[in-house]
Amino acid sequence: MKIFILSSGEYGSKIVNGIANNGFAGKIIGMHEFPPSEELPEFIEDISEYIPENIPKADLIIAVGIHGDVNMVIPEVVEKSNAKSVIVPIYHPQQVPIGLQNEIKKSLDEEIAIVFPKPFCSLLPIGDKFIDEFTTVFGKPKFEIQTDKVVKSVKVLRGAPCGSSWYIAENIIGTPVDDAEFEANNKLHNFPCSSSMNIDNATGDTILHLASYRMKEAIKRTLGFTNRAAVVDEEICEGSGGCEHFCLNSCPNVLSGTNTISLKTDGKAYIDPGSCGVCEICIKECPYGVIEVYEEKISVEKDSK
Numbered sequence: 435m436k437i438f439i440l441s442s443g444e445y446g447s448k449i450v451n452g453i454a455n456n457g458f459a460g461k462i463i464g465m466h467e468f469p470p471s472e473e474l475p476e477f478i479e480d481i482s483e484y485i486p487e488n489i490p491k492a493d494l495i496i497a498v499g500i501h502g503d504v505n506m507v508i509p510e511v512v513e514k515s516n517a518k519s520v521i522v523p524i525y526h527p528q529q530v531p532i533g534l535q536n537e538i539k540k541s542l543d544e545e546i547a548i549v550f551p552k553p554f555c556s557l558l559p560i561g562d563k564f565i566d567e568f569t570t571v572f573g574k575p576k577f578e579i580q581t582d583k584v585v586k587s588v589k590v591l592r593g594a595p596c597g598s599s600w601y602i603a604e605n606i607i608g609t610p611v612d613d614a615e616f617e618a619n620n621k622l623h624n625f626p627c628s629s630s631m632n633i634d635n636a637t638g639d640t641i642l643h644l645a646s647y648r649m650k651e652a653i654k655r656t657l658g659f660t661n662r663a664a665v666v667d668e669e670i671c672e673g674s675g676g677c678e679h680f681c682l683n684s685c686p687n688v689l690s691g692t693n694t695i696s697l698k699t700d701g702k703a704y705i706d707p708g709s710c711g712v713c714e715i716c717i718k719e720c721p722y723g724v725i726e727v728y729e730e731k732i733s734v735e736k737d738s739k
């Protein structure tokens with residue numbers, strides 16, 4: 435697979451380094467760097483002056499850290515490179531608004547696969563040859579952990595493209611198993627995760643928090659438990675009655691495509707402790723006060739995604 439990268443700013447550089455340092459250096463056949471967003475106009479009349487001069491033949495285009503209208507170079511780059519697949523990771527709420535995402539999609543031929551993972555470390559296979567090949571190494575984190583009361587070894591089966599998963603894997607060795615999720619979260623912030631701390635209106639949370647939920651989920655799914663999650667009291671949940679499922683409609687994970695809250699056949703809500711980030715938004719939104727944070731060992735389903 436040949437990857438051509440369009441990059442801008444510190445976030446772009448971090449992703450390029452993360453991908454190159456963790457096994458894909460030989461697949462990157464070229465890169466074009468745009469000036470940082472502060473030096474680019476928000477609205478661009480004539481996009482042609484921003485189209486890179488040298489565009490190699492490629493399979494996958496990754497456009498990282500580019501804000502606003504400059505992203506409209508993507509359709510031209512896809513055409514000139516003959517690429518079949520595109521990844522545009524979203525790390526900042528104002529980076530590529532939905533309207534611009536739709537405009538980019540409309541300008542591409544129908545057979546081109548394009549995804550806008552928010553954040554990049556939520557990317558999963560989608561059934562596209564090149565995007566799926568990328569997710570054999572990078573995307574939503576997945577670990578294999580050996581324990582003996584403490585974390586003895588951690589293998590990254592799939593890691594965040596910035597490289598944070600490999601950093602976490604090295605730095606939680608020796609941590610008591612019960613503290614592994616908490617400690618891994620500290621290490622993500624030490625790395626540090628470069629996603630934005632601004633509230634993303636589409637999900638009601640920050641993209642940095644969404645990244646931390648996905649990383650903690652990887653630890654929980656490997657160990658098979660968590661010590662903290664929001665839990666619905668099934669007895670008094672009004673989901674089968676008049677409630678409009680405010681929890682489901684406000685959970686940032688659900689709004690970003692993760693199945694954290696689901697409705698059972700009777701309409702009552704269930705929270706998956708594996709992906710719950712304990713943001714407590716559902717607790718505030720539930721008008722019946724039936725959700726609470728449990729601080730005790732709760733089993734988590736191990737899965738292979």
Ligand code: SF4
Nearest residue numbers: 671672673677681720
């Ligand atoms: S908002 Fe509250 S009552 Fe309604 S479905 Fe969710 S948990 Fe149940």
Ligand code: SF4
Nearest residue numbers: 685710711713714716
């Ligand atoms: S606390 Fe509630 S809103 Fe927040 S992630 Fe968990 S289920 Fe979703």
